[in-house]
Amino acid sequence: MGLLTAGALLLSACTGGAGGDGGGTSKADAPPVAKVSVEPGDGAKDISPRAPVKVSVAEGSLDEVTLTADGKAVAGKIAADKKTWAPDKVLEFGKSYTLGGSATGTDGKKVDIKGGFATQAAGKLMRATINPVDNATVGIAMPVKVEFDEAPQDRAAVEKALKVETSVPVEGAWAWLNPKEVHYRPKEFWPANTQVKVSADLFAVPYGKNVFGRASLSTKFTIGRAQIVEASVATKRMIVKRDGRELMNLPASLGDESKPDLRTANGIYMVSERNATERMVNEKYKYDVTKKWAVRIANSGEFIHENQDNAANLGKRNTSHGCINLSEADAKRYFDSSLIGDPVIISGSAGTKGAVSDTYDWRIDWPTWLSKSALK
Known part of the structure; x- marks a missing residue:
């Protein structure tokens, strides 16, 4: 029994040991298993400030991720499962961004996160306004109006950036009443006492012909008595x-x-x-x-x-x-x-x-x- 055991140990040593004739690799020398991917890719240029920015890891977890431009950190969060990171808001025009940080693989080995990319230069930026204003109390026929300094060419891109949330279910829709104004109204008059929140996420939205949204807008208002x-x-x-x-x-x-x-x-x-x-x-x-x-x-x-x-x-x-x-x-x-x-x-x-x-x-x-x- 003891010889069998010794023979088994000897065979094991010959076939899997470091530096043995079998040519195996020890855990210490094996490459890290964590695989980090970055979006956009390293060296990318002329990226839209609205383009998705994401750091993700497979076979591991993120320890820390940093994104900086002009020496200033961009706020972001690592997801609860520690598999992804994303910035809290869209980026800026005409900036060079640098990614850093680290991840740890399931094998306990750390890998560095490195990369960088640049956003496109700003074209012409177009201003918009929104009405009703914050904290207004208005009547049941009040529409929401988003008005632009000039007529945006890509109206669909504008509408996709608009969102209306209400405290009770309301059927409504956006309509372009002229080339510079898009309005939202319900199918029927607003229900009394409805709370309304409107988000116009227009910053850097491409309006066409190298024109972009200058800023995002939002408003919260209340529908009064009927x-x-x-x-x-x-x-x-x-x-x-x-x-x-x-x-x-x-x-x-x-x-x-x-x-x-x-x-x-x-x-x-x-x-x-x-x-x-x-x-x-x-x-x-x-x-x-x-x-x-x-x-x-x-x-x-x-x-x-x-x-x-x-x-x-x-x-x-x-x-x-x-x-x-x-x-x-x-x-x-x-x-x-x-x-x-x-x-x-x-x-x-x-x-x-x-x-x-x-x-x-x-x-x-x-x-x-x-x-x-x-x-x-």
């Missing part, structure tokens, strides 16, 4: 409903139906401005007046406002130049109840307001709205 104005040319009344209940029923005078350019035409309007006083000028009809408690509902000149000079016609005759006239007391009461973004629905006119001149988002039917997306 208030709707219903004004009828036929009944000469303006009814204010809040959360499904009638809040006010006011005598009014709307536009003179006998003159097409003075009609308060049918359609869904939206409160876009509120001023305690408003100067109103019309050269054709030769008036220059200042009225109180003016709530703008269209950029073509229509307001809901006080007109004590027309008190005799309120609830009886439509004699305005397109505005909705109220008594001073009623105008003040309505003014105090209103929010930017409240819908105002006009009915009973011989004319219909088209998709022109102002925030006309709700005068576009839903199939047409969907057709205006660049991603359709």
Whole structure:
């Protein structure tokens, strides 16, 4: 038994020992098993700042990863499984980046992480703005608007960078209303009290013709109570409903139906401005007046406002130049109840307001709205 054991030991020594005639390699001399890969590859040039940057390891785990440019570290995180690392945000234009760090293989051996790449130089950077602004409380008809200094050529690239999150499920879509503006609205009015977060991740997005997004934008806002104005040319009344209940029923005078350019035409309007006083000028009809408690509902000149000079016609005759006239007391009461973004629905006119001149988002039917997306 002992000889067999000795023979087995001798055979083992002859076939697997370091420096033996079998030519084997000891663990100490074996290459590390950890395999590190870097994206983009070492030496890559003209990389988009939005290009994915990733360090990953197979048969091991990451110990530390650094990414620097101009001596400044770029913040990033190693994943919980220690298999990958990525920066926290997109990079910058026109920078040379250096990667460093180390990984440890399943064999306990460390490998260095080395590499570098350069991002492309900035072309023309285009500015954009977003509305509503942060922390606003708005009415249930308020659209989201992203507006550009110039018309981006690649609208699809823009839309892919836009995201809307809501506290309750809402069906909505983006639509290009002109070459420089893309709007988001729900299929129906926003549910009351909805919390909305909009992210426009536009930095370095290629708009076409060497033009890129200057900066990313975001906003958080709240949809207020569900208030709707219903004004009828036929009944000469303006009814204010809040959360499904009638809040006010006011005598009014709307536009003179006998003159097409003075009609308060049918359609869904939206409160876009509120001023305690408003100067109103019309050269054709030769008036220059200042009225109180003016709530703008269209950029073509229509307001809901006080007109004590027309008190005799309120609830009886439509004699305005397109505005909705109220008594001073009623105008003040309505003014105090209103929010930017409240819908105002006009009915009973011989004319219909088209998709022109102002925030006309709700005068576009839903199939047409969907057709205006660049991603359709």
